[in-house]
Amino acid sequence: MQLVVARIGRAHGIKGDVTVEVRTDEPELRLAPGAVLATDPPSAGPLTIETGRVHSGRLLLRFEGVRDRTGAEALRNTLLIADVDPEELPEEEDEYYDHQLMDLDVVTVDGAEVGRITEISHLPSQDLFVVERPDGSEVYVPFVQEIVVEIDLEEQRAVIDPPPGLIDDRAEIASARQAAEEAAEEAGTTEPAEGRVGDGGGMDDEPKRDQA
Template sequence: MPNADHDDAGRDEVLVGVVVRVHGLRGEVVVEARTDSPQERFAPGAVLRGRGTGRAADPGALTVAGARAHSGRWLVSFDGVADRDAAEQLRGVRLTVPTAGLDAPDDPEEFHTHQLTGLRAELTDGSEAGTVTDVVHGPGGALLVLRRPAGHEALVPFVGALVPTVDLAGGRIVLDPPDGLLDPED
């Protein structure tokens, strides 16, 4: 299964967290981790790239001053973010790290999201099914987001029965979906 999200900036960065809100008065923020190794990514001294989205400005490089797990999320403080007002400017910011130097997952059945994004999707008979545009992580597992040739999106559970082949070297995945899974929603 994927262990980090693809960032809109491109295949050279991986999303490791999203600032969801401010915590307290001293500049701490609540981060929804998007990585399997938050202790490493949010370790004091780690430098993350802050990418603004929507109303959030692009803060650039952010150095982690401290972090701790809290209720399934992470409370993180950054150098130079000393109060609630400064922390509020980070709400919605996507935290990324460069893909260069990232270790490939040890498990051959596990993938980083940036490895899957952009892969050609085809059916078991070789016909075109679309392109993987994203991976959505939910409580039931990961879903591949496909841009279908007709232009609509389809969600495919990222499980072996439906995605029997991931061929990174060949730039493709093979799908074996049940009838109707890839059809447009009405």
Template sequence: MSSAPQGHVVARIGKAHGLRGEVTVETRTDDPERRFRPGVTFGTVARTGSGVPRSLTLATARLHRTIWLLSFDGIPDRTGAEGLRDTLLTVSAADAATGEGADDADDEGWYEEDLVGLEVVTADGDLVGTVTGLELGPQDRLVVAVEGGVVRIPFVEEIVPEIDEDTRRVVVAPPAGLLELVEDE
């Protein structure tokens, strides 16, 4: 990628779909119906030299089975769509807060960039590791670096009851055996 994302990442563009410039996206927002509205302009983060414009304006958005398909102004065909692969779509923090295709300002959701780097501890205060990512999907999961690899912790209130930005800590109450499911990095 060319640089760190400016603003909040709301999606990563995947492969081209069909012949008319549509792309699949991996959503990184909990309200894609409101975020993906035609006319919304997203910032982009792409590989240096890729030719991807600094911003893309959404032309169409539709849900196909469980995958969002988006098309953008100025990207009329599959060739153009293929050039967008792995591009991150971003919105500014101001747009996220004011609702420009965004979640409500009082939403209790978390952005990946807010969580990465936070220390993860148990309710007893035992150190588990450090948050390195957030995987969004049917079941959102915190990716936590632990000794020997990573653990994926379901990001639900029962298992992650507290996030304290002041102390930069995530408190977890994992079910028995969850923290032993260490995967290679």
């Protein structure tokens, strides 16, 4: 199986180094010196990593045969693709490769259907599941333990415990609120006036000042 592990950015310096946008949780494995990577577009590769180093928080790579800034700039926006065994699992428990999570059914802890994972978005702060709902709309689910409580690869599903508002349909909420208001009007009930407590109206009196 082929997976995108990085995207080449701008050239760095004059000796052929390039910045890369890492798209793998294991750059030390996928982007190590000696790794041979396919490319998109295919005409740019394959590329063999010669050296790698971190500079100002960004990974810099140099490829065999790329010796100057002109050659590095020609690779800009090229995707780097690694061959990965579909059965391979990450070393750490409770970690997953993107391809293992794609197309999983998403349900709540109550068994309600939410949708299907169509994309994993890797943000600086956290990862997000992009979930396509049955009506074609999308909802974004943070991939954190407090929300994603179970990943079951055998059953091909992700179980989530979403906080209020994360996946609620706004139209349904508005409709339910309107129905509740109409029911209250038919029953002849109104909300208590602001600042009043119970039937006694105990907050009508103004506070008294202490006498000198």
